[in-house]
Amino acid sequence: MTIDTSRPVKVGLIGAGLIARQHLTAMSRVPGLEAVGIASRTRAKAEALAAEFGLLHVCDSPGELVRQAAPDALMVLVSPQAMAPLALECLDFGLPLFLEKPVGLSVEEAESVAGAAAEKNVPNMVGFNRRHYSIFQKGLAKVLERGRLLSVIVEGSERMHVARATGRFTDEVLRAWVFANATHTIDLLRHFGGEPEEVCAFATSLHEPLGDQFVAALRFPGGVLGSFTGNWHSPGGWGVVLKGEGVTAEFRPLETCRLTYADGTSETLEPDADDAAVKPGFCGQQRAFVDMVRTGALAAPSLDLGGALLTMRLAGRLIAPVRPLS
Ligand SMILES: NC(=O)c1ccc[n+]([C@@H]2O[C@H](COP(=O)([O-])OP(=O)(O)OC[C@H]3O[C@@H](n4cnc5c(N)ncnc54)[C@H](OP(=O)(O)O)[C@@H]3O)[C@@H](O)[C@H]2O)c1
Known part of the structure; x- marks a missing residue:
């Protein structure tokens, strides 16, 4: 499908939760994308978002949304356990899809959706928004100004007590947390390092059956090392450190960047205006989605279902050796 660039891409949303609100808020800064309708499980929530953001159509199912609102594309923004079934249902419409992560709570589920998308030849993009952080682009550029990227260090400490305490996640999602949420940081290994050539992983379990203590060493193309x-x-959180020639870039928390140079000087970087104003990475990924809908091709650094599957498989390799703590 080609869409005349003189008008915005019309998108229908499925799901009316917190992340749908974040996407609608980001859209106000992306004139190439216009939300025209929404469908969700609880109609009242969809109606409230539609009224707030001026969406014309509120529907009770994805099929009704496609028929009534005639969108050019769909964004599937539902709960983690509903993502894969909804993605499979939406592939049948043949419209380009934006899918929140995780598309599946296991490698097998992700494989089935990626396989169906490839078979049906539907352009698709998965919402690994951290790939679109302007602070990452700026920090990496500074490292590469000085020479090669040498090492990628990722800390992916999830806050399981917080996730449980919210009461927002089902037991199956909490059990599969490594796929449901930890893939955000696991994906950053691939984002910065490329496809790992070797992975040596250890995992133990204090409470979570699939593991909750992880250490891995990785070797990426060109000899870049990762951990x-x-x-x-x-206590802890998410962090990334990039080691270069005479320079270290530290993103901790991920939305900040401090550069330290071999001469002892340091520098702090700021994100761009979009990332400072709305959920970071959301405007960038929406622009990438618009380009994909217009051209049929998804450009780097975005991930489609095939790319997301590689991240899910890497997560699977990190948990494969899990043992209970003695
Ligand atoms: N990229 C990121 O940084 C990021 C951050 C947070 C979340 N996410 C992802 O975004 C997705 C949504 O998260 P959220 O925080 O928005 O969750 P949420 O607030 O619980 O909202 C989920 C929405 O999906 C709807 N829904 C669930 N099952 C459905 C179904 N079978 N058919 C239609 N609608 C259905 C829910 O309906 P009800 O209103 O009836 O509950 C709710 O409106 C999740 O997959 C999550 O992993 C990504």
């Missing part, structure tokens, strides 16, 4: 740690029941 991943995750300690899900200890």
Whole structure:
């Protein structure tokens, strides 16, 4: 499908939760994308969002949304356990899809959706918004100004007590948390390092059956080294450190960047205006989605279902050796 660039891409949303609100808020800064309708499980929530953001159509099912609102594309923004079934249903419409992560709570589920999308030849994009952080682009550029990227260090410590305490996640989502949420940081290994050529991983379990203590060493193309740690029941959080020639870029929290140079000087970077104003990475990924809908091709650094599947498989390799703590 080609869409005349003189008008915005019309999109229908499925799901009316917190992340739908974030996407609608980001859209106000992306004139190439216009939300025309919404469908969700609880109609009242969809109606409230539609009224707030001026969406013309509120529908009770994805099929009704496609018929009534005639969107050019769909964004599937539902709860983690509903993502894969809804994605499979929406592939049948043949419209380009934006899918929130995780598309599946296991490698097998992600494989089935990626396989169906490839078979049906439907352009698709998965919402790994951190790939679109302007602060990452700026920090990496500074490292590469000085020479090669040498090492990628990722800390992916999830806050399991917080996730449980919210009461927002089902037991199956909490059990599969490594796929449901930890893939955000696991994906950053691939984002910065490329496809790992070797992975040596250890995992133990204090409470979570699929593991909650992780250490991994990785070797990426060109000899770039990587490491991943995750300690899900200890204070900490998410962080990335990039090591270059005479320079270290530290993103901790991920939305900030401090550069330290070999001469002892340091520098702090700021995100761009979009990332400072709305959920970081959301405007960038929406622009990438618009380009994909217009051209049928998804450009780097975005991930389609095939790319997201590689991240899910890497998560699977990190948990494969899990043992209970003695
Ligand atoms: N990229 C990121 O940084 C990021 C951050 C947060 C979340 N996410 C992802 O975004 C997705 C949504 O998260 P959220 O925080 O918005 O969750 P949420 O607030 O619980 O909202 C989920 C929405 O999906 C609807 N829904 C659930 N099952 C459905 C179904 N079978 N058919 C139609 N609608 C259905 C829910 O309906 P009800 O109103 O009836 O509950 C709710 O409106 C999740 O997959 C999550 O992993 C991504």
